[in-house]
Amino acid sequence: MTKLNPREIAVKILCEINDDQAYSNFSLQEHFSQYTHLNTLDKAFITEMVNGTVRHMSHIDYVINQFSITKTNKMKPLILSILRVGVYQILFMSKVPVSAACNEAVKIAKKRGLGGLSGFVNGVLRTIARNMNNISYPDRSKNxxxxxxxxxxxxxxxxxxxxxxxxxxxxxxxxxxxNKNPQITVRCNLLRTNKDTLMELLAKENVKVSPGVFLPEAIHISQTSAINDLASFNQGLFQVQDESSMLVGHILDPKPGEKILDVCAAPGGKATHCGELMNNQGQIFARDIHEHKLTLIRNSAKRLGIEIITTELYDATILDKEKVCQMDRVMIDAPCSGLGIIRKKPDIKWKKSSKDIDELVSIQRKILSVCSQYVKPGGVLIYSTCTISEKENLENINWFIQNFDFDLDTVEPYIPETLYCDTSKKGYIQLFPNVHNCDGFFIARLKRKR
Known part of the structure; x- marks a missing residue:
């Protein structure tokens, strides 16, 4: 296979995202597997260019249109991707020399058979570089x-x-x-080690570590190569999971010996966390509608040494009569718009629409109405999403308690006092990246009436 340099690969991935509707995280993984000559620094550089360009796409296009006679909507897709990556480097990557960003963009255009437009690419990028401090933005006070x-x-x-x-x-x-790059958070597997020991092991693997903010098993890590290559990961000592997602398990509060149902379980972070919180005693049924995603759950459970998870291929919108009133606790981490995880998946904001939210609400209410039937009288139901969307969150919960035999139940016994807020005593919390420095997450705890 031809060895492409990092900027060429970044442009290639960006074309797939914009022209073929590929998801950035999947496209990055695919190309990293394909181009085995890439080292850790190359992969980090490509990831930064791709995610950064997607994250700042309309800002970049606005700047291009301010300095280019040919507007972005009239450009060839490849030229537009080359320019976007170039402008991102110029505006947002201060360590990259302007000359490198411009020269490499010109080389890519020539290499991809667009040599006739290489002068245009060079002219636009160098004009923007010269006028970085003279860009005119909309007036915030007026609009x-x-x-x-x-x-x-x-x-x-x-x-x-x-x-x-x-x-x-x-x-x-x-x-x-x-718009900021998120820190990576991992969950210490307390079945196999403790937080201090794991932090020492990670440090010996040249990983920079610091304690999490909210939960005792949370650790922030950085300056690491591929996590899958770490011995501590392969020994099942930790699982990658944001603290907001870990809070779901704590608010569910599963007990050893109980029956737990996770109806939208993939990729398995919450189900495996429950297994740890239950000290590997009881039963957890982890469901999803895709077999390959169930494989991810099984692999994680095996690596972490959790033996109480049974995976099941099942659609959460269809009632399973055998499980009606059989579960001590049910967890619904519903499919959602994902507006709380834009830090990690910036292409979400370009792939979703207001129509999508209305369609998702319909699915979420169907899942709530079906899966709530599995909860025993007096049992617990958790509804969570990784979005910041009142229609998908609180409005769904208000609809649910008006129509079903459930009440909201305070979440305060299960969360740190630093997260207490106006709503936590009522039975739900909304986390925000700008307030809590974690993913945007909604979590509600409901109890079935006896």
Whole structure:
């Protein structure tokens, strides 16, 4: 296979994302597997260029259109991708010399058979580089929505949707925080080790570590190569999981010996966490509609030494009569718009629409209405999403308790006091990247009436 340099691969991935609707994380993994000559620094550079360009896409296009006679909507897709990657390096990667960003972009255009446009590419990039401090942005005081959409690269529908519930200042902080690279958080497997020992082992593997903020088993890691190559990972000493996601397990509060059902379980972070919290005693049924995703759950459970998880291929919108009133606790981590994890998957904001949210609400309510039937009288139901969307979150919960035999139950006994808020005593919390420095997550705890 021809060895492509990192910038060529970044442009190639960007074309797949924009032209073929590929997801950035899958496309990155695929190309890293394909191009085995890439070292750790190459992979980090490509990831930064791809995710950064996607994250700041409309900002980049706005700048290109300010300095290019030919507008982005009239450009050849490949040329546009080359320019976007080049502009990202110029505007957002201060350690990359402008000359390198421009020269490499020209080389890629020539190599891909577009030599006739190489002068255009060079001219646009160098003009932008010369005028970096003279870019004209919308006036925030006169048009705050336009300003935020350009400055932070968000589609207008998301900003307008959030404005129904939050202030413009809060939304700007949220967009800014969601544009930052997230730290990686892992969950110490307390069945096999303890937090201090794991942190020492990770440090010996040249991983930079620091304690999590909210939970005793959480560790932040950085400056690591591929996590899958770490001996501590392969020994099952930890699982990658954001603290917001770990909170779901704590709020569920599963006990050893209980029957737990996780109806949308893939990739298995919450199910395996429950296995650890239950001290590997009881039964956990982990369901998903895709067999390959169930394989991920089984592999994680085996690596972590959790033996109480049974995976089942099952659609959460279809009632399983055999499990009605059989479960002590049921966990619904519902399919959602993902507006809380834009930090990790920046292409979400370009792939979702307001119509998608309405369709998701319909699915979420169907799952709630079906899967709530599995909870025993007096049992617990957790509803969670990784989104910041009142329609998918609180409005769903209000609808649910008005129509089903459940009440909200305070979450405060299960969370640190630092997370207590106006709603935690009522039975739910909404986490925000700009407030809590973790994924945006909604978690509600409900109890079935006896």
């Amino acid at each position: 705050p929505i336009e300003y935020i959409c350009v400055k932070y690269s968000y589609p207008k529908w998301i900003i307008r949707y959030w404005l129904e519930y939050y202030s413009i200042d809060f939304i700007e902080e949220l967009c800014s925080a969601s």
